[in-house]
Amino acid sequence: MTIKNKIFLSYVLLLIVPLLVITLINYWTSKDMIEKKSVDQFYTVSQLANRQFDQYFMDIENLSMNIFQGKIVQKKLSQPLYSHREPTIDDFEQEKEMTHFLRGIYKLKPGISSILIYGYNGRNYYYHPKRSWNAAYDATREPWFKHTVAKGGAWVLSGRREEKQLYNKFDRRPEEVVTFSRVIKSLQSFEPIGVLAINVKIETLENLAGVNTGPNKLIIYDQDGKPVVASTGFDPRLQGNEFLQVSTVSPYTRWKSAYFASKDVLIKESRQMRNFMMFITVLLLVLASVLAHFISAGIVKPLRRLKAKMKAVERGEFNSREEGASVRNDEIGELTYGFNHMLERIEMLVEEIRRQEQQKREAELSALQARINPHFMYNTLNGLRWAAMMEGNHRIAGWITSFVYLLKFSAKNQDALITLQQELELLRHYVELMKMRNDQFDFRLQVDDNIRHHLVVPFLLQPIVENAIFHGIVPSERKGVIEVNVYCRDRMNVAVIRDNGVGIEEEKLKTLLLPASPSDQGENFNKIGLSNVSDRLRLKFGLSADLQVKSRLNEGTEVIVVWPVIGNEKEEQPDEESFAGRR
Structure with missing residues (x-):
C-alpha cells in the first residue's frame, strides 16, 4: 500500500470531524441570536438612562432661568463694585438676601453641589453648605x-x-462635579453681566444611571468622548471583546450612554449545551484516534x-544522513x-565555498594592507629631506632608526594579527618621524597595561593618527x-583618537567611510x-568590529575603533633593531 492510500484511509476513519463542525455551527448560531436579542434590550435600557439625565438637566435649566431672572441677581450684577467707600448696612442686607436666594434654589433640586455666580462687575456670589470661596x-x-x-x-x-473655586479648610481635595453654566444677561439692555454655574455632584449622576447595580456595566460619555460616570473599576479599553456594547446619544445633553453586558453571562446556557456536545465529540474522537494510531504509525514515525x-x-x-533508505520501496x-x-x-x-572565501579574504587583506605603504614612505622620505635641508645631520640618526624599524616591519611581517x-x-616610531617634519603638535598616549598582549590588525592606529x-x-x-586612549570594555578593545584640529565638514563626514574610488588616490x-x-x-x-568618526568644524575630530578581544598568551616585545614576526 502506498503512502497516499494510507493517508486517505486515516482521514476516512476520522468521520468525527463532521460532528464537530455541526456542534460549532449550532453554538455560533445560538450565540448570535442571543446577542441580537440582548442588543435590542440594552438599547432600550440605554435610552432610559439618557432620559433620566435629560429630565434632570431640564430641571436644572429651569432653575437657571429662575436665577437668571431673579431681581436680586439682576440688581447686584448691574451695580458697580463699591471699591472707594465702606459697605453700608443696606449692602450687607442685599448680600444676605442674595445668599438666602441661592440657598433656596439649592434646596429645590437634590443632588446639587453648589451654585456660583461670577459677576462682570467684580461681584461674585456662591452657595455651598460646607465650602468657602477661594x-x-x-x-x-x-x-x-x-x-x-x-x-x-x-x-x-x-x-x-x-x-x-471652592475649598474646605479641613479637606483640601477639590470636589468632582459636572457644571451646568450659562451667561447671565441684563433684562434691561440684554448685555452680558455675569456667568452662572450650577455644579451637580457626581454621586447624583451615578445614582440616576444606576452604574453600580446589576451584573452589567454602564458608562456615560460627555460630548468630547470622556467618561462622566462609570461602573466602579470598569474600563472598556481593558476588556477586549469580552463585553457586548450598546450605546445611544441623548438629543438634549449630547451625552452618550454606553451599556456593556458580559458575553459570558449572556451565552451561559448556550455554552453549557456546547460543552456537552464537545464532550461527546471528544469521546468519539478518542476512540477514533486509537484506531487511527495503529494505521498511521507506519507513516508518521519515518517522517518524524x-x-x-x-x-x-x-x-x-551535514553528516545527519537517514539510514534505511534502500530498505523501503515506497x-x-x-x-x-x-x-x-x-x-x-x-x-x-559548503566546503568549496569556505575554501574560496578564505582565499578571497586572505587576498583582500594582503591587498588592503599593501595600499598603505607607498603613501606612508612618501611622507616619511619628504620629512627626512626637509630635516636634512633645515637642520643638518644632528638628529637624522634617530629618525632613520625609526624609519628603518617601520620599513623592516612592513617588509617582513606576514602575520594577519x-x-x-x-x-x-609602530605608532611611537611613526610619531617620532612626523615630529621631525612638523613639530606643531603634542602627542599623548594612554594605554591599559593589561591589554598590551591583545591582538590587532597591523597599522590600525597609524593611518588615523x-x-x-x-x-x-x-x-x-x-x-x-593628538590624544590616543586604548582600553578594554565588555570584552571589546576600544581605541579613541582625538585631535583639536580644523575638524571635518558635515557633507564630507557622511562619505568618509565609503569605499574609495580611483579619483580618491594621492592627496585625499x-x-x-x-x-x-x-x-x-x-x-x-x-x-x-566598528569604526566611527565624530567631528565638528573648527573644533576637532574623534575616531573610535572597536574590535573584539583576542588574547595572546605570550606577549611579544618589539626589538628596536630588528623585527621578528610571530610564527
Missing part, C-alpha cells in the same frame, strides 16, 4: 468658563471636572525521523534517498594636541586611510 483661584481661565462665554446665552454642560534530520541540517550538521524510501544525496552535494558545496604592544611601538596630523592639525596653523588620503582601516577591521573581525 479668592486666589481664577475660574475664568478654565475651558468650561471660556466655552460658556463663547456661547453667549445658551447653556453649556461640562464634562467631569474638579471644582477648585526525517524531520529531525532536517532540523540537524539547519544547525549545520515514497518515503525515495524521499530519504533524495535527502541523503542532497546532503552530500550541500556538504561538498600582531599584539597591541607591537602596534603601539596620520589623518589627524595632516588633515586636522597642519591646516589649523597652530599648536595642536584622509578618506582612503579611514576606509582602509574600516575594511580591514570588517574583513578580519566581521560585524563585531
